[in-house]
Structure formats: structure tokens, C-alpha cells
Amino acid sequence: MSELVFPLTGDNSIDFILALDRARRVPNLPDPVLISLAALTEAREAADSRIRLVLAYARTGVSPRPYRLVDLAQAAGLSPSGVRVAYRAEDIRTVADALTGSASHLLNNNDPELALLDSAGYLACGCHGSQREHTCIPSD
Numbered sequence: 375m376s377e378l379v380f381p382l383t384g385d386n387s388i389d390f391i392l393a394l395d396r397a398r399r400v401p402n403l404p405d406p407v408l409i410s411l412a413a414l415t416e417a418r419e420a421a422d423s424r425i426r427l428v429l430a431y432a433r434t435g436v437s438p439r440p441y442r443l444v445d446l447a448q449a450a451g452l453s454p455s456g457v458r459v460a461y462r463a464e465d466i467r468t469v470a471d472a473l474t475g476s477a478s479h480l481l482n483n484n485d486p487e488l489a490l491l492d493s494a495g496y497l498a499c500g501c502h503g504s505q506r507e508h509t510c511i512p513s514d
Contacts (some may be wrong), residue, residue, distance in 0.1 A: 425450060429457055430465035435473050 397406035429450065432441040443454035452460060 398438070409463045426461040426465045427468060430461040433457075434466050436467045 383507075394410060395405055397403070429446060432446055434440065443457050446452075446457045447454045450457060450460070
């Protein structure tokens with residue numbers, strides 16, 4: 375069976391729908407609607423993942439201070455509070471790994487009182503500085 379080929383994006387919405395409709399009418403080929411939805415969902419998930427990484431980098435991996443929430447919100451089409459919760463501890467670890475080669479200095483899973491990040495991925499001490507340049511040490 376030949377591979378089904380049609381554009382997942384067109385120059386405009388009309389081109390896209392017309393290509394989808396033509397592909398759907400070809401007999402004995404996989405369903406282009408379902409293929410399109412799966413491919414577009416995969417692309418959206420990849421884009422969402424990259425957005426989370428960029429936000430995590432902008433808030434935790436830059437110095438001397440993180441990007442402002444309002445600036446990131448405007449660029450990402452989110453509210454400032456939406457930026458604050460858009461990325462996860464996993465994204466912060468990925469950024470830290472990329473910048474330092476290891477995120478072990480950010481998380482101490484054996485002693486939660488010494489962990490730099492809380493379970494939500496925020497600075498456990500309450501500081502709002504860059505985690506890469508972070509110097510606050512939780513008190514004993």
C-alpha cells in the first residue's frame with residue numbers, strides 16, 4: 375500500500391480542508407482524519423513541551439535574574455499566574471541538566487528540608503531568584 379501523503383498544514387484553512395477531503399475519498403487508504411488528528415496532537419504536545427522548557431529556563435536558568443512573569447506571559451499568551459504554573463519540576467531538572475550536566479544539586483530527595491525545590495518545582499526557601507545562581511540555604 376502506498377503511503378498516504380497530504381499536507382498537515384496548508385497555506386490556509388481552506389487548502390487544508392480540501393486536501394483532507396480529497397485524501398479521505400481515496401479508497402483503501404488509512405483514514406486521513408484520524409492520521410491528521412494524531413499527527414497534529416503529537417505536534418501540539420511537542421510544542422507544549424518546548425514552551426514549558428523555555429519558561430522553566432527563563433525563570434530558573436538565567437542570570438542575574440529571571441525573566442519577568444508579565445513579559446513571559448505576554449509572549450506565551452498566558453496570564454502571569456499561568457506562567458508560574460506552566461512548567462514542572464521535571465522541566466526545571468531538564469533545564470538544570472542541560473546547563474550544568476546534573477540536577478542533583480537542586481533536589482535532595484533524601485532530606486526534604488534541604489531540598490532547593492519543593493514538590494511543585496518552586497524554590498523551597500521562598501526566594502524568587504534564579505536557581506542556577508541561588509545562594510540561599512535553608513536554615514537548620
